[in-house]
Amino acid sequence: MSFANALRCRECNREYPLDPIYVCDFCFGPLEVLYDYNAMRAAVTREKIESGPLSVWRYADLLPCDPAYAVDIQAGFTPLLKADRLGKELGLRNLYIKNDCANPTWSFKDRVVTVAATKAREFGFEILACASTGNLANSVSAHAARAGLDSFVFIPADLEQGKIVGSAIYDATLVAINGNYDDVNRLCSELAGKYPWAFVNVNMRPYYAEGSKTLAYEVAEQLGWRAPDRVVAPMASGSLYVKIWKGFQELGKLRLIDSVRTKMHGIQAQGCSPIAKAWDDGTTAVRPVRPNTIAKSLAIGNPADGYYALGVMSETGGSALAVSDDEIVAGMKLLAQTEGVFAETAGGVTVAGLKRLAEAGEIGPDELTVVFITGAGLKTQEAVIEALTPPLTIEPTMASFEQALGERDEVSLQAANSAT
Numbered sequence: 001m002s003f004a005n006a007l008r009c010r011e012c013n014r015e016y017p018l019d020p021i022y023v024c025d026f027c028f029g030p031l032e033v034l035y036d037y038n039a040m041r042a043a044v045t046r047e048k049i050e051s052g053p054l055s056v057w058r059y060a061d062l063l064p065c066d067p068a069y070a071v072d073i074q075a076g077f078t079p080l081l082k083a084d085r086l087g088k089e090l091g092l093r094n095l096y097i098k099n100d101c102a103n104p105t106w107s108f109k110d111r112v113v114t115v116a117a118t119k120a121r122e123f124g125f126e127i128l129a130c131a132s133t134g135n136l137a138n139s140v141s142a143h144a145a146r147a148g149l150d151s152f153v154f155i156p157a158d159l160e161q162g163k164i165v166g167s168a169i170y171d172a173t174l175v176a177i178n179g180n181y182d183d184v185n186r187l188c189s190e191l192a193g194k195y196p197w198a199f200v201n202v203n204m205r206p207y208y209a210e211g212s213k214t215l216a217y218e219v220a221e222q223l224g225w226r227a228p229d230r231v232v233a234p235m236a237s238g239s240l241y242v243k244i245w246k247g248f249q250e251l252g253k254l255r256l257i258d259s260v261r262t263k264m265h266g267i268q269a270q271g272c273s274p275i276a277k278a279w280d281d282g283t284t285a286v287r288p289v290r291p292n293t294i295a296k297s298l299a300i301g302n303p304a305d306g307y308y309a310l311g312v313m314s315e316t317g318g319s320a321l322a323v324s325d326d327e328i329v330a331g332m333k334l335l336a337q338t339e340g341v342f343a344e345t346a347g348g349v350t351v352a353g354l355k356r357l358a359e360a361g362e363i364g365p366d367e368l369t370v371v372f373i374t375g376a377g378l379k380t381q382e383a384v385i386e387a388l389t390p391p392l393t394i395e396p397t398m399a400s401f402e403q404a405l406g407e408r409d410e411v412s413l414q415a416a417n418s419a420t
């Protein structure tokens with residue numbers, strides 16, 4: 001049972017049945033899931049949610065699929081950490097990290113894939129597929145394995161090793177394409193018209209996208225049933241960012257939290273920042289770019305939800321900004337070295353954006369701010385390895401250890417001296 005009752009075009013509002021479709025026949029606008037919120041309000045309480053499983057499935061009543069078909073590797077219910085050391089560094093006293101590195105395939109994509117895979121099984125599909133910047137491929141492969149389904153995952157050929165191994169281990173059919181994500185996505189849209197497969201982010205996209213709402217639900221619940229003052233989140237297609245906002249609004253509509261006044265900030269890498277560029281230019285026309293950044297998981301040059309993300313920014317009093325690759329590496333190190341959280345490049349993007357917002361005084365020192373860390377660092381080691389201190393390599397003797405230690409202290413003393 002689900003309270004979803006139709007799909008609706010986000011442009012012209014025409015309604016469609018709950019089928020594996022994603023664009024409006026009339027205006028080519030994207031379709032979104034509609035719910036019967038009155039019926040939902042009567043059925044959902046904080047107590048019911050709190051007694052549910054420790055995964056996204058505790059919010060099954062707010063999702064568009066029947067949990068009887070759940071393809072479940074326990075996505076979600078990840079830690080919300082009070083970040084006092086990072087906060088001190090940035091002058092923020094009320095800062096939290098939503099740590100989605102702690103998902104089964106180490107990124108937030110498990111939230112969207114568990115919903116899409118469940119819906120795919122409900123529809124009777126036998127093959128899961130996706131167009132991916134890396135993390136989605138890992139999650140689709142894992143959920144397909146769990147469900148006993150075959151999977152085809154399509155990726156740009158230049159991905160990090162961790163993301164390739166992280167799909168291949170589940171025995172997915174991995175197709176590496178000579179091109180960027182936008183080329184991969186174009187091919188997959190064509191394939192979805194020919195093959196009877198559930199492409200989680202193409203023909204299943206309306207259902208898939210709803211999985212991201214669980215980030216908002218969890219954060220509100222973990223904060224004692226309230227929405228934060230500020231959200232700082234990464235943007236690739238912009239879907240995650242838009243759905244976090246939708247999630248908070250729904251909780252307000254269901255009277256599970258008080259009125260929502262969250263200001264939403266979306267961050268991109270400078271080397272792929274079409275949404276931030278449109279925001280800066282004061283236009284709602286997002287111009288596609290050719291991506292060139294170490295933040296490969298966010299490298300979508302033609303963002304499907306860019307227009308809607310800009311709408312959320314205006315509506316909430318938020319903003320978009322873009323950070324450089326050097327800032328991304330510094331952000332990854334800062335997060336790890338203050339809070340013990342090793343994020344991938346997308347996390348570096350988000351922390352670098354948070355730092356800019358704090359330094360500009362845009363986020364007040366006492367505002368309740370949640371920063372969304374969406375993927376784990378071991379998958380993108382290439383990005384930071386050159387920027388880290390290598391191990392002290394020694395012989396297994398006391399003398400060798402103390403000599404190495406002495407040399408290290410001398411090097412850091414010299415570095416300190418030359419810096420002053």
Ligand SMILES: *Cc1c(COP(=O)(O)O)cnc(C)c1O
Nearest residue numbers: 135236237238239240346374375
């Ligand atoms: C996919 C992804 C995102 C953002 O995705 P959207 O397309 O904006 O929904 C953010 N972080 C990581 C690590 C991702 O893999």
Ligand SMILES: [Zn+2]
Nearest residue numbers: 009012024027
């Ligand atoms: Zn339409």
